[in-house]
Amino acid sequence: MLFNSIQFALFFLVVTIVFFLIPHRFRWIHLLIASCVFYCAFVPIYILILFFTILIDYIAGIYIEDAQGARRKLLLTISLVSNLGVLAFFKYYNFFIENVNALIQTLGLQVHEVPYLNILLPIGLSFHTFQAMSYVIEVYRGNQKAERHLGLYSLYVLFYPQLVAGPIERPQNVLHQFREEKKFDSSEAISGLQQMIWGLFKKVVVADQLAIYVNSIYNNWEVNTGFTLLFATYCFAFQIYCDFSGYSDIALGAARVMGYRLMTNFSLPYFSKSVTEFWRRWHISLSSWLKDYLYISLGGNRLGKWKTYRNLILTMLLGGLWHGASWNFVIWGFLNGIYLSIEKVFDINKIRASSLLFKCGQVFITFHLICLTWIFFRANTFKQAIGILGNMIQPLQFWNLRIQDTGIFAGMTFGFVILIIFEFFFFRKKGEAIFTMSSPTWSAAWLVGFTLLIVLFGVSDGDQFIYFQF
Amino acid sequence: MRKFSIFIIVSLLILFAFDRGLGYLFDSFYRQTKTGQTGGKINYYLTLPKTPDWVVMGNSRAFYQIIPDSFARPTYNLCHAGMHQIFQTGLLTQMEREGKMPKLILLHLEPEEFIGEQSNRDIQNLKFYHGKNEWITRELNALSRYEQAKFFFASYRYNGRVISLLKNYLQTIRTNYASNGYVAIEPSETDSITTIYSLQKILPFTDEKLDQHQWEYLHEFLSTCRKNGVQVICFTSPIYSYDQKKSEGVMELESRLKNMGIPYINYLEKNIPVLQQRTSLWKDRHHLNHAGAQIESRMLAHDVDSVLTLYH
Structure with missing residues (x-):
């Protein structure tokens, strides 16, 4: 179900x-x-x-x-x-x-x-x-x-x-x-429904439309150019985000309607200025689990510099293996562990950006570092991941973007733009409080508006949630 | 609880009103659209004052490759990219309902689409006819257990097609659209490269068996044509550097067509040096560009003439 x-x-x-x-x-x-x-x-x-x-x-x-x-x-x-x-x-x-x-x-x-x-x-x-x-x-x-x-x-x-x-x-x-x-609380129930419909929008309008494009490119990676593969990787970054955070929103919303509060699992991860910050915002319930029960149990940062790096890499490596039984997930975890260790070496997280341009640069670099790891996450085999990376750095045949179906491409772009507008202007400032602070008019507009968007743009026969397989 | 109930009822009423309003608006746009794959091409054909004698139906390998003007009789290219047999049969039932059957249909068959288990999802591209055409409604409802419930939303008929619909609608009202249905892929300097590049990915057939459902759709198509006195000639466009062994399913398909007396021109099996020796005629391994399309269309026109001479 x-x-x-x-x-x-x-x-x-x-x-x-x-x-x-x-x-x-x-x-x-x-x-x-x-x-x-x-x-x-x-x-x-x-x-x-x-x-x-x-x-x-x-x-x-x-x-x-x-x-x-x-x-x-x-x-x-x-x-x-x-x-x-x-x-x-x-x-x-x-x-x-x-x-x-x-x-x-x-x-x-x-x-x-x-x-x-x-x-x-x-x-x-x-x-x-x-x-x-x-x-x-x-x-x-x-x-x-x-x-x-x-x-x-x-x-x-x-x-x-x-x-x-x-x-x-x-x-x-x-x-x-x-x-x-639990007594029935009208405002909690409305907030829960709002969160559920937002999660469903992210899943069926954004993630599932992106999935059609990503699957067609990744499944035929041999015949696609570097820029197309790079673009498909960006799309996958948002596909997996909307797929998983969409699921979490529906879960949190469904519990909330009955008056139960579950922990927040995502907090705008792609606005992170470092990989360390990314892991504080991405799949929070898993990253905090790994930190509390694995990283700290291994000694955390209490046993000196080198052991701290070892613990970070080991924790992320096992985190990768938690996702699936494949060397690609191990590499995905290992890369993240390396990133975290390098950031620790250079104390990246203590750098306070003064200008907007500098902050944007940090977000840009972090996003690309994460995208590199997503290639291993999405590829079916190690050979495929290496092949994709190889095609990406080929200077010949780079500047050619395969759009595939213009209708699907337009639909996924539309969904993506709505997502970014809401995340940047609403969720970035208010977080999940946006679901509780709203007036009945706003709530009704939210429910009606997003339901119509789902009916009009949602993929009605979309895939199951990616994280179900884990 | 009372406050919540009022909120839900009011929200549902607003949703219902907006949904009906959007459904009505999109219906109106849809009917006026005469270009593009989101119903435009079908509308254009169905509103032609005089039904063309011949019609070409099939997927992108006929859409971009068969030039109607190559034939001796007035012809319309009613092909839709990416569409399997279920779509073609659904479309034919609508043509029959509206009394727009031609004298001859050139049906492009894709043997691969008749082998193994195939999806029936292409019928979703005819959602506009849900509730209007029995055959299409039945096939749409059969897609999933709850599919029928989704059509409670009037705007669901435009699910996934809103942007294309608006684009095609604007294109229709801005231009005095008149066409024979053919869309050319203009040759470009990179065609040879993309064709050779596409050779890197050749997958052999993994399944040999003929998909009975797809065959039934084709059979229904052929029976409807026979009932209406429409002659059908099936054909398959060539593929660059094709050397696949003919599967059991394809052989069965050919034999069944033969038993029904349906002529089948299969360019996959013919060695056509003029096409196979020039990568510049191809957009990719499966699609000819306009220069290649001219050659295939002339060839098909000639072969169709031969078939018709033989049959009469």
């Missing part, structure tokens, strides 16, 4: 209406059932995996809270190994086998190739695994009390708006909200 489907619109409507009609004490059951239905719309059987990890983490949380010393650590390890074991099996097993087989071939060993697993990756596995791990680690660190109510803990992992693509929530932010009695 995709957020950009009529099926979801009906599901959301029914779930929300029933939520406010039933007494508070039954709401967690209602939301839990709704979340299970939502998840089962993809591959039903995989919900058993979720139940398995939920049960382990729930029990581990209670025992960790009561335990002391080495036993406490052992329980944490059991929980983490269980979570990571499931993740490794479903997500990285075939990648591992692929590399083992390649090694066997390279060494010319006379042994049979190791067989691959013919299984589908459970949707959103990386997201809910990290969310579950976050709970256990927080209980271990003493920042969160163990949740004794199995239903509420299950809801923390399964809560449908953020189940398959985040934000990766912390227990301190969400668990207590499930205990609070």
Whole structure:
């Protein structure tokens, strides 16, 4: 059940209406059932995996809270190994086998190739695994009390708006909200709807239109010129941004209609003046997760300069691997780690730009550094990424932009211009407060205007969200 | 709750009013548009005072390559770039409804589009006829479970086509548009380079089987023509440096056409030195430029004459 489907619109409507009609004490059951239905719309059987990890983490949380010393650590390890074991099996097993087989071939060993697993990756596995791990680690660190109510803990992992693509929530932010009695708040509901429609606009009008262009260029990269490939990479940068932040907006909005507040996941990342700042604004729930649970656990910046750089690169490398089992994601993470380390070496983030031109220059450079990493993210293989980079720097056949379909090109340009106008003039100044500060007239205009834009310009049979595969 | 309900009702009413208003406005623009792929070409053909004797239908490889003036009889090029058979059949049903059937249709077939599992999404380019043409409405509704619900919005019929519609509408009212439907790709100095460049990406057919759905659309097309006494000649334009092995599906397609008594002129299989030896006649591997189009059109006119002589 995709957020950009009529099926979801009906599901959301029914779930929300029933939520406010039933007494508070039954709401967690209602939301839990709704979340299970939502998840089962993809591959039903995989919900058993979720139940398995939920049960382990729930029990581990209670025992960790009561335990002391080495036993406490052992329980944490059991929980983490269980979570990571499931993740490794479903997500990285075939990648591992692929590399083992390649090694066997390279060494010319006379042994049979190791067989691959013919299984589908459970949707959103990386997201809910990290969310579950976050709970256990927080209980271990003493920042969160163990949740004794199995239903509420299950809801923390399964809560449908953020189940398959985040934000990766912390227990301190969400668990207590499930205990609070939510009264219907008209202004919150309107704000939530506004945010949902904005997210849907970003997905179906901007991201999905850009996707048509990007796919046609990247899938035929061999016959496209340097400038076309560069332009398609810019388009991909905005495609992935609108795809993922659009999903987050719908998730945040859907939760908000019911009175729940989820963490902000994106904050105008392409206005960043450095890669460090970019990572404070892009996929905030993941980058803060990596910082809190990985970078700091590795020692952060407390062990000297070189170890700080090592920790940064290692964190981003694993962050890359979190996205997918492929060397391209590893390179993507590695490049980001290198950028962050270089910025640390030169203390880039302490430079205070005085002129507008200088700030624009910083934004321009940061955007291009990020675009370089997106080539590896988007390309299907390492060979393709290198081929694209090769074509980009070829002086012959550079200045020729392939537009493909003028109608689609005009549509995606139109969507992009609307996005930039709203982000620059509204969101840059007010952030998400724009959804709460508005008058009823403005809210109605927002809902009607963006709904019409979706009807007129949205791709009605668009792709699923890119981040669902992670 | 009361405040929220009022807000939602008022917003929905405004949305409904704007949607109907835009639908009405775009309908009016659409009907007046006589140029471009967003319905303009179809409108132009359907409003011609006298239906041309012959009509060419097919995708970009007929759109940019078949010059109607090359034929002995009044001909119109009603081709639409990128459109599969479902679109051609849908368009034909509308021509039939409006009594605009020609005497002969030159249908460009793309064998690749009949092999493997193909998409039916091209029918979306005939959304304007949803609710007006039964066949098109049925095919559109069959695209997805909730497709019919989307047409609750009157403006949805222009989904993804608003900018093209406005551009074509302005072009129509600014110029006294008259055409035979052919659009030339003017030869340029870089044509040889782009053609050779496009050779870098040649994908073999990965599937061999004939797609039954596509065949059914073609069959429906041919049956409608037969019912209306319209003769059909199928043809396929050449491809530069083509050396694909004929797949099982293509052979089956040819055999079925033969069984139905439909002549098929396939330039993919003919060695045409004048085209194959000059990259300057091509825009890319699949498309001839205007210079190449002149050669193909003359050749097709000659071959069509031969076929007609043979059949009569």
